[in-house]
Amino acid sequence: MNLRSRGGRLYHALVSGYGQFCAVARALDVLGERWTLLIVRELLLGATTFTDIRRGLPRIPRATLSSRLRGLRTAGIAEATGGDYRLTEAGLALAPVMRELARWAVSTDSAALTEDDLDTAALTWDMQRRVDTSALPERTIVLAIEFTDRQATDRNFWLHLSRTSINLCRQDTGAPVDVWLATPTTAATRWWLGHVSWAQLLRQPGVRVHGDRDLQRQMHRWFLHYMFTPQALSETAGSHP
Secondary structure, three states: OOOOOOHHHHHHHOOOOOOOOOHHHHHHHHHOOOOHHHHHHHHHOOOOOHHHHHHHOOOOOHHHHHHHHHHHHHOOOEEEEOOEEEEOHHHHOOHHHHHHHHHHHHHOHHHOOOHHHOOHHHHHHHHHOOEOHHHOOOOOEEEEEEEOOOOHHHOEEEEEEOOOOEEEEOOOOOOOOOEEEEEOHHHHHHHHOOOOOHHHHHOOOOOEEEEOHHHHHHHHHHEOOOOOOHHHHHHHOOOOO
């Protein structure tokens, strides 16, 4: 075995590590800092730019994101080319780790969803990257979402959906809206996480949908849903060592 400094260990020599031979400790030396695994998650989900990563993690300070990206690059988990970031083979190998962390979170009360976890910017960003473009109508659709329990800065979002492009806007562009969804944040988040069905969401207090009736009937099929719903996790159970 080669005991000389490797990329990840060299990185962690610069910060405080656990100083243990255990493989779990050594992994946490590299990945255990706040935000690091969530940045890996964003890269696994297709983010390639600093801006896109921040849109998936709207609460991360810019300086912290820069620092964590440098650490991931030094550790050999990510690399940057022309301003774009991507995971290396070592980074891609973390995909099943993410899945198992999600499986643990949905199966234990220790990581239950709380009010502090609700974030309309992160929710709508995840929705826009999980659109099934093949299920969309031939023309561009504008879906307006109002989170009725949020303040003005986090209340209104517009999704411009077409088979060739998906755009999330935080300001009204003036384009005609085809369907409006008004919902409390908790109800929408529980639907997105797979805790309730679309039909159950529509029966929740304070949830209203209006606009084109044909599109109202179709709209729940436009989204592929959260990557780690209980159903998705059950389908992947046993598919890897």
